[in-house]
Amino acid sequence: MEVLFGTVKELVALAEAQNKPISEIMIEQEMQITKRSREEIVAQMENNLSVMESAVEQGLQGVKSTSGLTGGDAVLIQNYIKSGKSLSGDLILDAVSKAVATNEVNAAMGMICATPTAGAAGIVPGTLFAVKDKLNPTRDQMVNYLFTSGAFGFVVANNASISGAAGGCQAETGSAASMAAAAIVEMAGGTPQQSAEAFSIVMKNMLGLVCDPVAGLVEVPCVKRNAMGAAKALVGADMALAGVVSRIPTDEVIEAMHRIGQSMPSALRETAKGGLAATPTGKALEAEIFGKDKAVSDTVNS
Amino acid sequence: MKYRSVFEIIGPVMIGPSSSHTAGAARIGRVARDLFGRQPEWARIHLYGSFAETYKGHGTDVAIIGGLLDYDTFDERIKTAFEDAAAVGMTFEFIPEEEEADHPNTAKIVIGDSQGEMELVGISIGGGTMEVTELNGFPLRLSGHFPALLVVHDDRAGVIANVSNAIASQGMNIAHMEVGRKEKGKMALMVIEVDQMFDETLINELKSLPNVTQVSTLAN
Numbered sequence: 273m274e275v276l277f278g279t280v281k282e283l284v285a286l287a288e289a290q291n292k293p294i295s296e297i298m299i300e301q302e303m304q305i306t307k308r309s310r311e312e313i314v315a316q317m318e319n320n321l322s323v324m325e326s327a328v329e330q331g332l333q334g335v336k337s338t339s340g341l342t343g344g345d346a347v348l349i350q351n352y353i354k355s356g357k358s359l360s361g362d363l364i365l366d367a368v369s370k371a372v373a374t375n376e377v378n379a380a381m382g383m384i385c386a387t388p389t390a391g392a393a394g395i396v397p398g399t400l401f402a403v404k405d406k407l408n409p410t411r412d413q414m415v416n417y418l419f420t421s422g423a424f425g426f427v428v429a430n431n432a433s434i435s436g437a438a439g440g441c442q443a444e445t446g447s448a449a450s451m452a453a454a455a456i457v458e459m460a461g462g463t464p465q466q467s468a469e470a471f472s473i474v475m476k477n478m479l480g481l482v483c484d485p486v487a488g489l490v491e492v493p494c495v496k497r498n499a500m501g502a503a504k505a506l507v508g509a510d511m512a513l514a515g516v517v518s519r520i521p522t523d524e525v526i527e528a529m530h531r532i533g534q535s536m537p538s539a540l541r542e543t544a545k546g547g548l549a550a551t552p553t554g555k556a557l558e559a560e561i562f563g564k565d566k567a568v569s570d571t572v573n574s
Numbered sequence: 575m576k577y578r579s580v581f582e583i584i585g586p587v588m589i590g591p592s593s594s595h596t597a598g599a600a601r602i603g604r605v606a607r608d609l610f611g612r613q614p615e616w617a618r619i620h621l622y623g624s625f626a627e628t629y630k631g632h633g634t635d636v637a638i639i640g641g642l643l644d645y646d647t648f649d650e651r652i653k654t655a656f657e658d659a660a661a662v663g664m665t666f667e668f669i670p671e672e673e674e675a676d677h678p679n680t681a682k683i684v685i686g687d688s689q690g691e692m693e694l695v696g697i698s699i700g701g702g703t704m705e706v707t708e709l710n711g712f713p714l715r716l717s718g719h720f721p722a723l724l725v726v727h728d729d730r731a732g733v734i735a736n737v738s739n740a741i742a743s744q745g746m747n748i749a750h751m752e753v754g755r756k757e758k759g760k761m762a763l764m765v766i767e768v769d770q771m772f773d774e775t776l777i778n779e780l781k782s783l784p785n786v787t788q789v790s791t792l793a794n
Contacts, residue, residue: 305578306578307770316581316585317581319587378590379590379591381633383589385587386586389592389594419580422581425580429577429700430575434583434700435699435700436594437594437624438700485631487631488628489628490590538623542595
């Protein structure tokens with residue numbers, strides 16, 4: 273199996289040498305590895321885009337999870353935007369509410385598209401459907417946004433991890449936010465290198481983030497980590513488009529994320545034994561949902 | 575390369591809430607069901623690491639049962655898998671294990687019916703992607719680098735030659751192959767990783783070969 277790129281450095285070099293966007297390199301690699309036609313590959317991504325769109329729409333109508341821990345925040349934020357009082361900006365808040373919408377649907381066992389995981393599924397579509405209103409992309413450009421996100425995610429998944437159980441939340445929402453930042457840059461007309469800078473700027477600010485879900489549910493704090501991931505993705509993309517660069521090259525940032533994940537204690541890697549899950553309220557919520565015995569026996573000091 | 579396709583990163587389309595604990599778990603269950611070749615009547619599922627700690631919250635249990643009922647990751651019926659299992663007469667039991675496994679998301683699935691039983695160990699490595707690490711006590715090194723064929727067969731002379739001939743006749747190259755058996759003359763297993771994606775023609779041809787009892791695939 274011959275891959276075209278295994279690192280971000282190789283990905284950017286290819287895009288620059290061939291004067292192609294990163295999304296195009298990703299499509300070409302997918303064709304080469306899976307021996308499928310461009311039409312099939314693009315059609316499958318278009319289907320993923322439609323699933324994301326439906327999830328955002330559903331979440332903006334207001335959903336509630338079975339546990340009752342999450343739901344309805346996407347609607348609150350949309351109403352706040354409409355009030356005209358937002359301080360951080362309508363576009364950022366729109367991305368935040370759409371990221372929240374997706375994760376609220378996920379928590380309610382609705383249908384979503386993992387990007388790169390279900391727990392982090394809000395960030396890529398949340399930013400996409402917010403930026404869409406400003407940049408007016410074609411449907412093809414929206415599909416390309418997903419290929420660009422996927423190209424960076426591919427490098428992370430193979431060189432580090434996209435699993436909270438293996439690398440903490442930095443591997444999930446950290447990867448998703450960095451992937452989204454890179455894709456926003458491409459859609460906004462930035463260069464492949466600027467996409468890489470945006471990725472690095474965001475990932476550097478996600479390093480060390482632990483996976484500590486209350487009661488083991490993909491709800492608290494996952495939904496709000498998607499919200500802030502979407503905000504960071506937009507700010508990181510703007511910084512890169514402004515010409516800000518990362519002193520540490522992208523592949524080294526990814527390697528650092530990998531090593532940090534490996535040294536994280538297991539209590540902070542999706543076992544619901546540390547961090548927010550181990551707070552008095554976190555434990556009380558767990559006891560409420562699953563019964564007292566489990567909460568007591570499962571809690572250890574992190 | 576643990577991940578081959580962009581659709582392992584942007585995808586799968588799935589029922590929430592967790593790609594590793596729900597979608598990956600459903601896939602482990604489905605591969606087990608696929609390799610068993612029919613609906614099992616009972617299932618005993620041992621969970622390790624993060625799977626053992628958080629399976630209830632993530633719906634790992636309903637997802638694995640859904641997989642054993644042949645549901646895909648995006649099948650809405652995953653939500654009602656417990657009731658559906660009762661309807662088809664499959665009993666099941668979940669056993670959270672204290673023991674540490676090599677990977678934090680590990681499940682050992684033992685399934686069976688009046689005709690036999692099967693044991694599979696799978697790990698969910700993130701984003702809905704899974705790997706099989708053990709089948710009926712045979713350690714597998716299914717890295718997920720390549721599309722793979724799993725051929726369960728009777729341990730007889732010529733079976734391996736027939737299978738590799740069928741693959742060669744499709745113009746396909748074998749990247750890696752392992753053969754193992756439990757006991758001379760009894761059940762054996764071939765794990766074959768190939769360079770390209772294979773199609774139904776090859777799978778049907780392999781199934782029709784003498785002494786081949788089951789063919790399953792693991793494609794990313």
